[in-house]
Amino acid sequence: YKKDGTKIASGLTTDAKGQIQVNDLKPGDYYFVETAAPAGYELNDSKLNFTVELQTTTKVATVAATNAEKTGSVVLNKTDSDTGKTLSGAVFDLYKKDGTKVASDLTTDAKGQIQVNDLKPGDYYFIETAAPAGYELNDSKLNFTVEFQATTK
Structure with missing residues (x-):
């Protein structure tokens, strides 16, 4: 558009280099x-x-535009x-598949749940670090995937 709002061109699509x-x-x-x-953006x-x-x-005048990657959630x-x-008081750490810690000391609420938002697409796992009172620790990896989403689910 021109500064006054006059449309000059439409349907311009970025090329393989992300440029127009x-x-x-x-x-x-x-x-x-x-x-x-x-x-996905x-x-x-x-x-x-x-x-x-x-x-x-x-x-040549240049202008840069950025888009935020769509994210997902896990419960x-x-x-x-x-x-x-349901069990409250269980404590977990969250990791990326490569072992990078994303969050720690996540504790299940009264409904026995932990919700984590704003996760980029990829593979993750939870590891329990403290069991609720009276229960044994389950330290196995709890794997999950945040799918690439073209639309928000």
Whole structure:
């Protein structure tokens, strides 16, 4: 768009390098607005302003746009293996598949649950670090995957 809101071009799509090139713009102020984000990314609909200056030598104006990767959530449910009763007070650490610790001292609530939000797509695991009173520690890896999502679930 021109600064005054006049649309110059639409349907411009980033190439394999993540770039869009528009030639033959007259000197002045312009802006891009993203109308569709790549699959798995949030739409960034802010105005991306740039200026084409009067040039005696050719100079290319550049503007950068970023998108945040869509994230997912996980809910862990801690229950008694015999009765199925939910258990509060169990403490877990959360790791990426490669062993990088993401969070520690996550404790199950009154419903026996831990919810973790804003996880990027990938493989993770929980490890219990403290069992509820009267229970044995289950220190096996509890693996899960946050799927790549083209739409929010």
